[in-house]
Amino acid sequence: MKYYGSCLCGSVSFEINGVIEQVIHCHCDMCKKSxxxxxxxxxxxAQDAFQWIGQEAIGIFNSSPDTQRTFCKKCGSPLQWHKSGDSFGEGKISFSLGLLDTPFTPNEELNFFKERKAKWYLAHE
Ligand SMILES: [Zn+2]
Ligand SMILES: [Zn+2]
Incomplete structure (x- = not known):
């Protein structure tokens, strides 16, 4: 499979040559803010399935010592989330699904930190 994605202003774009292995909706407080x-x-x-096309505007923020979040320095779109030395994240990269330009329908989705779900978000159980 091949997927394309880009940020709001188009300065950052990427392609994925492979399978989108999981879909995760993360309700943790850091993801809310980010x-x-x-x-x-x-x-x-898989990290090696993900290739940047346009990457001159990528900024990096360490939200924890071992966690990197990247974003577009021009428009602020969140790009990726990556945790080093994590068994879950080993060799994997998590990218913001809202950036996808290629249609994609997953078979299933996971919700992380459901107990932290925003009180002002009424949908979903
Ligand atoms: Zn941008
Ligand atoms: Zn999160």
């Missing part, structure tokens, strides 16, 4: 939204939606892919 995305300015009720939760962050990520696709998980």
């Amino acid at each position: 995305h300015g939204a009720a939760f962050a939606s990520f696709g998980v892919v």
